[in-house]
Amino acid sequence: MSNIDKATVAKIARLARIKIEDEKLEPLAGELNNILGWVEQLDEVNTDNIEPMSSVVDAKLRWRADEVTDGDKQQSVLKNAPRGEYGFFAVPKVIE
Amino acid sequence: MGKYIVQGATGDFEIVLGLEVHAQVISNAKLFSGAATEFGAEPNAQVSLVDAAMPGMLPTINAECIRQAVRTGLALGAQINKFSVFDRKNYFYADLPQGYQISQFKHPIVGEGTVTLDLADGSTKEVGIERIHLEQDAGKSMHDQHPQYTYVDLNRSGVALMEIVSKPDMRSPEEAGAYLTKLRTILRYIGSCDGNMEQGSMRADVNVSVRRPGEPFGTRCEIKNVNSIRFVRQAIEYEAQRQVDIIEAGGKVDQETRLFDPNKGETRSMRSKEEAHDYRYFPDPDLLPVEFDDAFIEAARASLPELPDHKKARFVEELGLPDYNASVLVAEKESCDYFEDLIAALAKKVGKDVKDVAAKASNWVTGDLFGALNKAGKSVTESPVSAAQGADLLALIEDGTISGRIAKDVFEIMFETGKDADVIVEEKGLKQVSDTGEIEKIIDEVIAANPGQLEQYRAGKDKLIGFFVGQVMKATGGKANPGLVNQLLKPKLDG
Numbered sequence: 001m002s003n004i005d006k007a008t009v010a011k012i013a014r015l016a017r018i019k020i021e022d023e024k025l026e027p028l029a030g031e032l033n034n035i036l037g038w039v040e041q042l043d044e045v046n047t048d049n050i051e052p053m054s055s056v057v058d059a060k061l062r063w064r065a066d067e068v069t070d071g072d073k074q075q076s077v078l079k080n081a082p083r084g085e086y087g088f089f090a091v092p093k094v095i096e
Numbered sequence: 097m098g099k100y101i102v103q104g105a106t107g108d109f110e111i112v113l114g115l116e117v118h119a120q121v122i123s124n125a126k127l128f129s130g131a132a133t134e135f136g137a138e139p140n141a142q143v144s145l146v147d148a149a150m151p152g153m154l155p156t157i158n159a160e161c162i163r164q165a166v167r168t169g170l171a172l173g174a175q176i177n178k179f180s181v182f183d184r185k186n187y188f189y190a191d192l193p194q195g196y197q198i199s200q201f202k203h204p205i206v207g208e209g210t211v212t213l214d215l216a217d218g219s220t221k222e223v224g225i226e227r228i229h230l231e232q233d234a235g236k237s238m239h240d241q242h243p244q245y246t247y248v249d250l251n252r253s254g255v256a257l258m259e260i261v262s263k264p265d266m267r268s269p270e271e272a273g274a275y276l277t278k279l280r281t282i283l284r285y286i287g288s289c290d291g292n293m294e295q296g297s298m299r300a301d302v303n304v305s306v307r308r309p310g311e312p313f314g315t316r317c318e319i320k321n322v323n324s325i326r327f328v329r330q331a332i333e334y335e336a337q338r339q340v341d342i343i344e345a346g347g348k349v350d351q352e353t354r355l356f357d358p359n360k361g362e363t364r365s366m367r368s369k370e371e372a373h374d375y376r377y378f379p380d381p382d383l384l385p386v387e388f389d390d391a392f393i394e395a396a397r398a399s400l401p402e403l404p405d406h407k408k409a410r411f412v413e414e415l416g417l418p419d420y421n422a423s424v425l426v427a428e429k430e431s432c433d434y435f436e437d438l439i440a441a442l443a444k445k446v447g448k449d450v451k452d453v454a455a456k457a458s459n460w461v462t463g464d465l466f467g468a469l470n471k472a473g474k475s476v477t478e479s480p481v482s483a484a485q486g487a488d489l490l491a492l493i494e495d496g497t498i499s500g501r502i503a504k505d506v507f508e509i510m511f512e513t514g515k516d517a518d519v520i521v522e523e524k525g526l527k528q529v530s531d532t533g534e535i536e537k538i539i540d541e542v543i544a545a546n547p548g549q550l551e552q553y554r555a556g557k558d559k560l561i562g563f564f565v566g567q568v569m570k571a572t573g574g575k576a577n578p579g580l581v582n583q584l585l586k587p588k589l590d591g
Contacts, residue, residue, distance in 0.1 A: 066160030069130030070144035088247035
C-alpha cells in the first residue's frame with residue numbers, strides 16, 4: 001500500500017517545477033493516496049506470464065526515411081518565446 | 097604492462113574506470129524529426145516543431161539511426177536486441193524543451209560486447225561493453241553572451257546519440273585513453289560517428305573510483321562531458337589523487353557528478369544538481385517498441401567494412417608489414433585506403449604481387465608521406481600526392497630509374513607542386529646512371545684525383561671505400577646507381 005506524505009508531494013512538485021502553496025500539500029497527499037489506492041486494485045489481477053502491453057491497438061512502430069524534410073523555420077520556432085535575441089531563445093541565466 | 101598505482105601515504109591504491117561515451121550518430125535527419133543534423137548552421141534554423149516540443153507534436157523514429165546503432169553493436173561484437181523500448185528521462189533544463197529526454201533505459205537496442213585496446217607497449221587488453229542505447233541530444237546553452245540571459249540554440253536538440261557504456265574494466269589513464277582511441281577508430285571505420293571531439297560529436301563521461309588492491313569497488317564519481325582524450329587522462333589522474341587524499345585523511349568519497357576544468361587541470365563538484373537525479377524513467381507513450389528481424393541485422397552486418405583489428409592482422413600476416421607500420425596505418429581508415437590503393441597500383445605497374453611491394457611501400461607511406469603531411473598540417477585525404485602518384489614514384493625506384501636518395505628529392509617537389517614523378521625526373525635530369533662505362537669513367541677520375549686516399553686504402557684502411565663512393569655520387573649529382581658503383585669500385589681500388 002503506497003503512502004504519499006507531505007514531503008513526497010513537495011518533492012514531486014519541485015521535480016515537476018509546479019509551485020504548490022504549503023497549505024495545499026496535505027490535501028494533495030490525501031488525493032494522491034486515493035488515486036493510487038484506486039489504481040492498486042489492479043494488483044488483484046494475476047499477470048503471471050502476461051507480456052506487457054505497449055499499445056491498445058495492434059500496431060507497429062512507424063519508421064521514417066533519413067531525409068531532411070523539416071526545419072528552416074527559425075521565426076516560427078521562436079514566435080511564442082517570451083524573449084528571443086539574434087535567433088536564440090533568451091532565458092534567465094541558468095548558471096551563477 | 098606495469099600496473100598503474102596511486103601511491104598514498106598509507107599504501108598503494110588502484111583505480112577503477114568505466115566510460116560512458118556519447119557518440120553522435122551520422123544521419124541526415126534527427127532521431128525523431130525531419131530537421132537536418134549538419135554542424136554550424138544559423139541558430140534554431142535546423143529545428144522542427146517536434147524538436148522545439150510544441151504541444152501535440154509526435155516523434156517518428158529515423159530508420160537510419162536504428163541501422164547505425166545496430167551496425168555499431170555488430171562492430172563491437174555485441175548482442176543486438178531485436179526488441180527495444182524508448183523511455184522518458186525526466187529533468188528540467190533550459191536546453192531540453194520537452195522536459196524529458198527520450199532515451200532507452202530497461203531495454204536498450206544493443207547489449208554486451210567487447211573492445212580490444214592496443215596499448216603503448218604492444219600488448220592488448222579486452223574491455224567489456226555493457227550496452228549501447230539510442231537517445232536524443234539536448235540543445236546548446238551559451239552563458240557568456242549577455243549579462244542577464246542564457247542563449248539557447250536548439251539545432252542539436254533531437255540529434256541522435258549512441259550512449260556506449262563500458263564495464264568498469266579499465267585500470268589506468270592510459271587504458272581509458274586507449275579505449276577512447278580504439279572506439280573512435282571503429283566508429284569512424286564504419287561511419288556511424290565522425291568521432292570529432294572538438295565539435296562535440298563524441299564526448300565522454302568518466303566514472304572514477306579508487307581502492308586498495310583486493311578490496312571491493314570504492315565509491316565512484318562521474319566526471320561529465322570531457323571532450324578530448326588528453327583531458328580524460330588528466331581528469332582521471334587528478335580525480336584519483338583527490339579520492340586517495342580524502343580516504344587517507346579519514347574521509348569518505350561522496351558519490352557525485354563533477355566537472356573537469358582544463359584550464360586549472362582539476363575536477364570540481366557540480367553543485368545544485370543532486371536533486372535532478374530523480375529521473376522517473378517510464379516508457380514513452382508516444383513511441384511503440386523498436387522491433388526488427390534477422391534480415392535487418394544481416395543487412396547491417398553486410399554493410400560493414402573490414403574492421404581495424406582484422407585489417408591489421410591481414411597487413412602483418414599476409415602482406416608482411418612491420419607491426420608498427422600496420423598499427424599506424426589502421427588507426428585511420430583513410431590511411432588504409434591510401435595505402436591499399438597505392439600498393440595495388442604499384443604492384444600492377446611493376447608486375448609483382450602486392451605482398452612483394454607492400455612492406456617497402458608501408459615504410460614510404462608511414463615515413464616520408466606522413467612526415468610531410470604532418471609538417472604541412474594536412475590529413476591523408478588532403479595529400480597533394482595521390483596514391484597513384486605515390487605508386488608511380490615507388491615504381492621508378494623499383495625499376496631502377498632513380499635511386500632511393502633521389503626519390504626523396506623528387507617526392508619533395510611532388511609534394512610542393514603536385515607534379516608527376518616521371519615529369520620531374522625528366523625535367524631535372526634525375527635519371528639514375530646505370531651505364532657501366534660511364535660510371536667506370538667517373539670512378540677512374542675520382543681515383544686519379546685522390547692518390548693519397550688510395551694509398552691509405554691499399555695500406556689497409558678499407559673504410560675509405562665509403563669516401564670513394566661518396567665522391568663518385570657527388571660527381572654524378574647523386575644519380576649513379578649505388579649498387580653498380582659499389583660493384584665497380586672495389587676491384588679498381590684493390591688494383
